[in-house]
Amino acid sequence: MTKNVKISIKNLYKIFGPTPDVGLEYVRRGMDKAELLEKQNHVLGLRDINVDMQDGEITVIMGLSGSGKSTLIRHLNRLIEPTDGEIRIDGEDIMGYNEQQLRTLRRERMSMVFQKFALLPHKTVLENAGMAKNIRGYTTSDFEADARKWLARVGLEGNENQYPHELSGGMQQRVGIARALVSDAPIMLMDEAFSALDPLIRSDMQDLLLELQEELQKTIVFITHDLDEALKLADHLVILKDGEVVQQGDPQEILLNPGDPYIVDFISDINRARVLRVRSVMAQRDNGDTSFAGDISENDNLESVLLKSEGDMTLRFRVVRDGEHIGTLQMTDLARALVPTAASTERNKNAA
């Protein structure tokens, strides 16, 4: 599978304050966020961000409150102008866009799903679903069939003529997703889209998004401060702290090799057996192997393998993809992966 960079962010800086360029010089010379605020009275929003977002993938931006997540995503449609740096979409430098190009970018090439749903209260579910098309000058009859199709797809068949206040929060967010899909834009920007929902509904919405994504392969930029959500959704995970990227990559890789104590803290409470997959822990195929306790899939999580093993640490399993033998999983390797070793050793060393 060849990858294509859809959105490329290079050396992006954002300084908030009356003289951002002056702030930028201090930041380039190494001043951190706290010092910049204290001594220069400027806020460091983003520092030297470099992220490539692949076409058809979900890139998750995760970080604590104030780490710069919203600031970053708002650069992608130029709701915020950078202090310095470059943003390319489909290879085009969007800083060079004129008004018309910018409007097309915002209306036709991107859709947004917000935390607070942002539905129009006096419009029906159907009209809300077609909002992006409506703004582009289409009438209800132009988009009705499409809107009905996507509303049905997100589980809202029969709700088309209701008004937003008649729906639960989860249902309103489904309208938000349907609206993004009706707009037909290849890029979806989702800023804490599921954060206001109850845990069970939230989990349903994550499943729905993954299911739709399987079929539609949009380029999705998803912001969250929730690690479980990030691990569930991300093809590529970017972790921000105080406006900087502290680590980015395959989420499995980050779990196995956290590069920073901040990340170690972030991941310390998660259920590793549930999140880690066989493919991240298996050994490459060894031709000498003969006796296996059974077959497992590369995408199984370690918890399911633990169950299958009934706790017998002497076993090893054959890992298969489409019926083909691609690797071997020793239970001892599985056990090792469940211990958050590397980074905590690092941390203990630092503490000593």
Ligand SMILES: Nc1ncnc2c1ncn2[C@@H]1O[C@H](COP(=O)(O)OP(=O)(O)OP(=O)(O)O)[C@@H](O)[C@H]1O
């Ligand atoms: N318009 C602004 N003027 C000054 N500072 C700003 C502005 N917008 C954001 N900031 C600052 O930039 C930093 C990043 O804010 P941002 O809203 O991007 O954080 P976030 O990661 O989205 O947080 P949250 O999880 O709370 O939404 C914060 O320190 C914030 O105070």
Ligand SMILES: [Mg+2]
């Ligand atoms: Mg935010």
